[in-house]
Amino acid sequence: MEAWRRALDEPVRVFPIVRAGPAHVATLKTIDPPLRVLEGRRFAGVERRAKRLLFPTEDGELVLLVHLMTRGRLRLLRPGEAGPKSPAFRLAFQDGSRLVLTEAGSKKRAGVWLLTPEQADEELAHLGPDGLDLDAATLGEIVRGNSRRLHSLLRDQRAIAGIGRAWANEILHAAKLSPYALTTELSDEEVERLADAIQSELGRGLELRERGANDKRTYRVHGHLGEPCYICGAPLARVDFEEHTIYYCPDCQTGGRVLKDRRLSRLLK
Numbered sequence: 001m002e003a004w005r006r007a008l009d010e011p012v013r014v015f016p017i018v019r020a021g022p023a024h025v026a027t028l029k030t031i032d033p034p035l036r037v038l039e040g041r042r043f044a045g046v047e048r049r050a051k052r053l054l055f056p057t058e059d060g061e062l063v064l065l066v067h068l069m070t071r072g073r074l075r076l077l078r079p080g081e082a083g084p085k086s087p088a089f090r091l092a093f094q095d096g097s098r099l100v101l102t103e104a105g106s107k108k109r110a111g112v113w114l115l116t117p118e119q120a121d122e123e124l125a126h127l128g129p130d131g132l133d134l135d136a137a138t139l140g141e142i143v144r145g146n147s148r149r150l151h152s153l154l155r156d157q158r159a160i161a162g163i164g165r166a167w168a169n170e171i172l173h174a175a176k177l178s179p180y181a182l183t184t185e186l187s188d189e190e191v192e193r194l195a196d197a198i199q200s201e202l203g204r205g206l207e208l209r210e211r212g213a214n215d216k217r218t219y220r221v222h223g224h225l226g227e228p229c230y231i232c233g234a235p236l237a238r239v240d241f242e243e244h245t246i247y248y249c250p251d252c253q254t255g256g257r258v259l260k261d262r263r264l265s266r267l268l269k
């Protein structure tokens, strides 16, 4: 997300918006204020809070908030450049460039909100500190204050913002910690390892995304079932936990133990 933000920050502020919309009915989450009030205004740039991109208007009256979820893509098309026929959302600027949100698949999960700055603050108030800005001391407080499995804590946006299921896998592998480890049982040294892994893995991801790398190249563990661990060479394993699939290295992370399936559906039986 930080890579998206950096790429869009300059270009979106150059020209005023001449046409806001259309937006897919499932994508646009707000109706008041209506999208057309953006027309004639200019953005002040792009900010990011975890996985959300914020486009405040230069006059300070409105904020366009975009959450891409897993499959949404945001692109700035040059004047005259061909774009998708029916994007989930589109904004046209005075020079003919367009900001276009597309989403693969039939399920529309990405969202666009047009908010006042007060509404935007409220919308974002529940987010925890951003993973990229987290030091070991702050992480220690978060970890010790939430007794639960590590994988689930890392994905919780209220605890730490900006880490999804794939990065939780990458981070825990780099930290050599079990996804099922109980947060309250981590030693100081393990918390430090976790803080380092969050920094190094999110930083690595950011760098690769900025160079345009795809998922396959970006993730070294996530989605690589049976392939050799990049540290020890043992085959990577997979387990279902809550509603997520965890990828991990039994040798590096769980002392050779294979983790048991803990799907919610199974636990509820």
Ligand SMILES: [Zn+2]
Pocket (backbone or CB within 6 Å): 229, 230, 231, 232, 233, 234, 249, 250, 251, 252, 253
């Ligand atoms: Zn390994």
